[in-house]
Amino acid sequence: MEKTFELTRREDGIAILTMDVPGETMNTLKAEFGPEISEILSEVKQDTSIKGLVIISGKSDSFVAGADITMLDACTSVEAAKELSQQGHVVFNELENLKIPVVAAINGACLGGGLELALACHLRVCTDDKKTVLGVPEVQLGLLPGGGGTQRLPRLVGVTTALDMMLTGKQIRPKKALKMGLVDDMVPGSILLEAAIKLAKKGKKAANKVKPTLVNKVLESTSFTRDVVFKQAGKQVESKTHGNYPAPAKIIDCVRQGLNKGLTKGLEVEASHFAELVMSKESEALRSIFFATTEMKKETGAEGAEPRDINKAMVLGGGLMGGGIASVTTTKAKVPVRVKDISEQGLSNALAYAYKLLAKGVKRRHMTPAVRDNLMALMTTTTEYKGVKDADIVVEAVFEDLSLKHQMVKDVERECGENTIFASNTSSLPIGQIAQAASRPENVIGLHYFSPVEKMPLVEVIAHKTTSPETIATTVAFARKQGKTPIVVQDGAGFYVNRILALYMNEAAQWLLEGQRVEHLDKALVKFGFPVGPMTLLDEVGIDVGAKISPILEKELGERFSAPQAFDQLLADDRKGRKNGKGFYLYGAKAKKGKQVDESVYGVLGIQAGSDKDIKQVAERCVVQMLNEAVRCLEEKIIASPRDGDIGAIFGIGFPPFLGGPFRYIDSLGAANLVATLERYQSMYGERFAPAQMLKDMAAEGKSFYS
Numbered sequence: 233m234e235k236t237f238e239l240t241r242r243e244d245g246i247a248i249l250t251m252d253v254p255g256e257t258m259n260t261l262k263a264e265f266g267p268e269i270s271e272i273l274s275e276v277k278q279d280t281s282i283k284g285l286v287i288i289s290g291k292s293d294s295f296v297a298g299a300d301i302t303m304l305d306a307c308t309s310v311e312a313a314k315e316l317s318q319q320g321h322v323v324f325n326e327l328e329n330l331k332i333p334v335v336a337a338i339n340g341a342c343l344g345g346g347l348e349l350a351l352a353c354h355l356r357v358c359t360d361d362k363k364t365v366l367g368v369p370e371v372q373l374g375l376l377p378g379g380g381g382t383q384r385l386p387r388l389v390g391v392t393t394a395l396d397m398m399l400t401g402k403q404i405r406p407k408k409a410l411k412m413g414l415v416d417d418m419v420p421g422s423i424l425l426e427a428a429i430k431l432a433k434k435g436k437k438a439a440n441k442v443k444p445t446l447v448n449k450v451l452e453s454t455s456f457t458r459d460v461v462f463k464q465a466g467k468q469v470e471s472k473t474h475g476n477y478p479a480p481a482k483i484i485d486c487v488r489q490g491l492n493k494g495l496t497k498g499l500e501v502e503a504s505h506f507a508e509l510v511m512s513k514e515s516e517a518l519r520s521i522f523f524a525t526t527e528m529k530k531e532t533g534a535e536g537a538e539p540r541d542i543n544k545a546m547v548l549g550g551g552l553m554g555g556g557i558a559s560v561t562t563t564k565a566k567v568p569v570r571v572k573d574i575s576e577q578g579l580s581n582a583l584a585y586a587y588k589l590l591a592k593g594v595k596r597r598h599m600t601p602a603v604r605d606n607l608m609a610l611m612t613t614t615t616e617y618k619g620v621k622d623a624d625i626v627v628e629a630v631f632e633d634l635s636l637k638h639q640m641v642k643d644v645e646r647e648c649g650e651n652t653i654f655a656s657n658t659s660s661l662p663i664g665q666i667a668q669a670a671s672r673p674e675n676v677i678g679l680h681y682f683s684p685v686e687k688m689p690l691v692e693v694i695a696h697k698t699t700s701p702e703t704i705a706t707t708v709a710f711a712r713k714q715g716k717t718p719i720v721v722q723d724g725a726g727f728y729v730n731r732i733l734a735l736y737m738n739e740a741a742q743w744l745l746e747g748q749r750v751e752h753l754d755k756a757l758v759k760f761g762f763p764v765g766p767m768t769l770l771d772e773v774g775i776d777v778g779a780k781i782s783p784i785l786e787k788e789l790g791e792r793f794s795a796p797q798a799f800d801q802l803l804a805d806d807r808k809g810r811k812n813g814k815g816f817y818l819y820g821a822k823a824k825k826g827k828q829v830d831e832s833v834y835g836v837l838g839i840q841a842g843s844d845k846d847i848k849q850v851a852e853r854c855v856v857q858m859l860n861e862a863v864r865c866l867e868e869k870i871i872a873s874p875r876d877g878d879i880g881a882i883f884g885i886g887f888p889p890f891l892g893g894p895f896r897y898i899d900s901l902g903a904a905n906l907v908a909t910l911e912r913y914q915s916m917y918g919e920r921f922a923p924a925q926m927l928k929d930m931a932a933e934g935k936s937f938y939s
């Protein structure tokens with residue numbers, strides 16, 4: 233079998249241990265490495281000519297991406313998972329206890345077990361490359377650092393900083409890593425090995441160890457004061473996770489026990505907690521998201537089609553969406569974009585949107601002002617169709633008016649190239665209807681972003697009947713360059729995400745009209761695992777937007793989409809939500825005590841609010857509507873697979889990731905149980921709860937989506 237590790241000796245006594253997993257783009261830690269690495273460490277111990285050891289990656293742009301998640305996924309018992317962690321502890325302890333200095337030379341991703349490997353070394357040097365990131369993202373997989381990270385990290389950078397890293401999974405950039413003492417030096421990539429060798433020759437102790445701040449020193453010096461930190465961290469975790477994610481509390485416990493009872497006890501607790509998490513349903517769901525998104529990256533979106541290059545883009549409409557689309561095009565895709573709007577105000581909105589985001593990057597020292605200015609220079613504006621002949625893609629982001637979009641299709645075909653893609657950001661109009669105005673309909677596609685564009689990872693790429701495969705593949709590639717996760721969906725009112733969201737929101741509206749309080753509805757769905765509740769979401773998206781989409785969905789998809797008539801009173805009362813400071817909640821000066829329901833909304837709707845039903849029941853009635861419609865979308869081939877449906881719901885509307893998405897959640901409930909629940913609600917509340925045929929068939933056949 234090809235070796236992963238190679239030990240080379242230098243005349244100056246410094247040995248270089250290169251890790252290069254054969255056939256993999258990234259180094260990951262695998263259990264089978266154990267014997268190989270132990271043999272090498274024994275060799276190093278016995279060879280007195282070796283005065284120092286540098287560990288470096290053989291990959292061009294990554295160090296180690298962590299333990300092999302596939303290996304973790306293959307664990308079938310807590311005992312097996314615990315053994316993996318304990319094996320890591322043995323190797324890393326052996327490394328740490330070497331008498332000679334050991335230096336980790338880091339370039340590129342140094343994550344999870346990769347950082348834990350580096351932490352077991354005596355010193356660390358990293359490059360200043362933008363690909364170099366250090367972190368412990370295990371919590372995002374429902375896990376915890378199981379290779380000694382919960383013990384070594386707090387001892388190196390302090391409890392508060394270590395907890396922040398482990399509870400968020402954030403990636404630390406080189407400069408910050410140096411400043412916080414995570415690394416002992418930062419150098420250009422060209423001299424990484426040289427710098428590591430130099431460091432190894434200096435011995436085990438770092439020359440410029442970062443000293444803890446006085447506050448941290450006081451807070452972290454005794455078990456009593458540390459308990460204050462742990463209690464505070466626990467409260468913050470609970471307020472964010474609502475008890476839906478077990479990993480954070482276990483991370484805190486590992487750190488607490490390790491600091492109070494010593495490293496050995498800490499490692500024991502870490503191995504036990506790690507193993508329980510590996511076998512947890514939450515981690516299984518979160519790992520499935522990693523595998524799904526990694527698999528999707530390899531797909532072009534259209535079998536056999538190769539994407540064309542996008543060297544220039546145009547955005548029509550400088551509003552909130554147009555500004556966001558233009559911004560991610562320049563800052564993420566690094567593609568020049570020309571923004572066209574009918575007014576100078578619209579153009580300045582788009583520029584201001586992009587500049588504000590870049591200014592944040594400068595403030596956070598993620599970029600220099602020069603980089604900001606260079607990226608801003610990629611965005612130009614016009615009120616005419618000038619300088620767009622060479623645009624490879626045009627994204628329209630104007631209001632939902634079919635005739636206007638038809639005019640834009642004609643304009644673009646007249647003013648741009650014959651291969652220019654016309655991508656509509658419409659959230660509801662069928663793409664086929666927009667394409668009716670095109671003489672080259674094969675170039676017309678939907679590219680539906682979610683607001684705020686710079687934050688929401690999902691885009692829906694909507695192909696109509698004659699959209700060409702090249703257009704699909706090119707649009708998918710363009711979205712990926714913008715940092716998006718695209719799912720290709722078929723044409724139909726509301727596409728996928730807005731369609732499943734609409735029924736969920738309508739059910740929340742029904743609850744409201746039955747007397748559930750606004751804040752109770754939101755609390756129920758946040759407790760279930762959504763980032764915000766349905767009433768908050770409606771205020772954010774815009775009550776008027778929801779009112780505009782509902783009739784389109786009802787006309788195309790049927791009566792189950794009809795929104796409660798009483799909601800027309802909200803628009804009659806000029807309640808659009810946050811955008812005009814009047815919705816379900818108070819905004820601006822009226823919101824004296826923070827987030828506060830506008831109680832007058834009950835009068836507008838003609839209801840008496842106050843009966844707080846069981847929050848699980850409140851959530852269930854809304855969620856089963858979303859689940860049922862997701863199955864219908866699969867049945868009608870709006871989405872190509874349960875995988876796309878899960879990713880679309882999680883990345884598009886924040887469906888609880890620890891449930892793995894609608895389809896994984898249905899599998900965990902059991903199709904038969906969901907059918908029974910829907911039929912029970914159908915008998916109580918009517919046909920809108922009628923189970924999808926595919927769901928009934930699966931229930932009858934005892935099938936699941938991911939069997």
Ligand SMILES: C[C@@H](O)CC(=O)SCCNC(=O)CCNC(=O)[C@H](O)C(C)(C)COP(=O)(O)OP(=O)(O)OC[C@H]1O[C@@H](n2cnc3c(N)ncnc32)[C@H](O)[C@@H]1OP(=O)(O)O
Pocket residue numbers: 257258260297298299300301302320341343344345346348369370373375376377378379381526529
């Ligand atoms: C012992 C404990 O502490 C447990 C752990 O360490 S758990 C693992 C912790 N690490 C992570 O969560 C990192 C996961 N990986 C990533 O976030 C990204 O891959 C990256 C930021 C490292 C790189 O991103 P990108 O440049 O976009 O590359 P890809 O995501 O496409 O990945 C390239 C290929 O590498 C495979 N891969 C990456 N990390 C892992 C991993 N930890 N386990 C297994 N495989 C991994 C990925 O699947 C891609 O494989 P392909 O065959 O090339 O598609």
